[in-house]
Amino acid sequence: MAFSFIQITDHHLGESAQDQPFGYPASATFQAVMDNIAYSSEDFDFLVSTGDLVNRPTDDSYRYLKTILNMQPARQVPGPHFIRYGRLWDFPVYLLPGNHDDRKTFFNNLYDDEKSEFLNANFQHKGVNFICLDWGGLDRGELSNGMLSFLESALDDGLPAVLLMHHNVVPLGVPWLDRFIANDIDRFYKCLEGRNVLGILCGHLHTTYETHLDGIPVLGLRSTGFQFRVEGKLVMSLMPLHYRIVTIDDHFHLTSRIIEVPLPAGL
Numbered sequence: 001m002a003f004s005f006i007q008i009t010d011h012h013l014g015e016s017a018q019d020q021p022f023g024y025p026a027s028a029t030f031q032a033v034m035d036n037i038a039y040s041s042e043d044f045d046f047l048v049s050t051g052d053l054v055n056r057p058t059d060d061s062y063r064y065l066k067t068i069l070n071m072q073p074a075r076q077v078p079g080p081h082f083i084r085y086g087r088l089w090d091f092p093v094y095l096l097p098g099n100h101d102d103r104k105t106f107f108n109n110l111y112d113d114e115k116s117e118f119l120n121a122n123f124q125h126k127g128v129n130f131i132c133l134d135w136g137g138l139d140r141g142e143l144s145n146g147m148l149s150f151l152e153s154a155l156d157d158g159l160p161a162v163l164l165m166h167h168n169v170v171p172l173g174v175p176w177l178d179r180f181i182a183n184d185i186d187r188f189y190k191c192l193e194g195r196n197v198l199g200i201l202c203g204h205l206h207t208t209y210e211t212h213l214d215g216i217p218v219l220g221l222r223s224t225g226f227q228f229r230v231e232g233k234l235v236m237s238l239m240p241l242h243y244r245i246v247t248i249d250d251h252f253h254l255t256s257r258i259i260e261v262p263l264p265a266g267l
């Protein structure tokens with residue numbers, strides 16, 4: 001059965017509305033995106049955040065995230081968490097950690113009992129296997145043997161799969177962004193050969209892009225906070241906000257489109 005879901009990423013929230021990491025009002029822009037999603041007339045089944053939920057991984061930052069989303073800790077990884085935000089009432093969300101999310105604080109605040117070192121976990125939805133992969137807490141992705149063996153076993157069930165992750169895995173031809181890709185990325189590529197992977201959704205680069213890996217769509221997304229421009233050097237910028245609506249049709253074909261949200265007034 002066809003369905004859609006939402007991707008958002010890289011919220012870099014502080015500890016309160018007044019806390020502005022890098023001088024950027026991350027709380028206001030995050031809520032502008034959430035407002036747009038909550039009052040959208042479209043139907044979607046769940047929401048995924050691909051990490052960097054907070055800017056500094058303090059208990060108060062995660063508490064603030066839970067307050068904004070009116071969200072309780074989840075029982076098991078990878079969730080879902082259920083939020084109450086506008087018309088999104090007890091709405092399922094899946095939250096991945098990024099390099100800004102200290103894993104211990106992430107698990108302590110967002111899960112009842114889960115104390116894993118990494119969030120490598122999967123969930124199934126309408127015949128699709130959603131596989132969450134954790135490339136670690138550094139700027140550059142780290143390919144662990146544990147993550148790779150988890151991926152291989154998760155793909156073994158034969159269902160069409162969507163991979164969800166924070167770090168980027170495909171070069172964009174921009175050296176300062178491509179250096180975040182794990183050194184031994186070829187081992188990851190090899191793992192996907194001959195598998196039924198519908199798409200790969202990433203965060204981390206704070207910029208929207210669409211590329212391919214051997215025919216698999218690889219989709220990056222602009223941060224709900226500050227953005228980078230894809231240029232030869234690091235350029236932070238203020239641009240309209242993005243979220244992505246991903247649709248998987250009855251034939252398990254994945255398509256997506258970007259919804260642009262104006263920056264809140266006064267920025």
Ligand SMILES: [Fe+2]
Pocket residue numbers: 010012051052098204205206223
């Ligand atoms: Fe980020």
Ligand SMILES: [Fe+2]
Pocket residue numbers: 052098099100166203204205
């Ligand atoms: Fe990141």
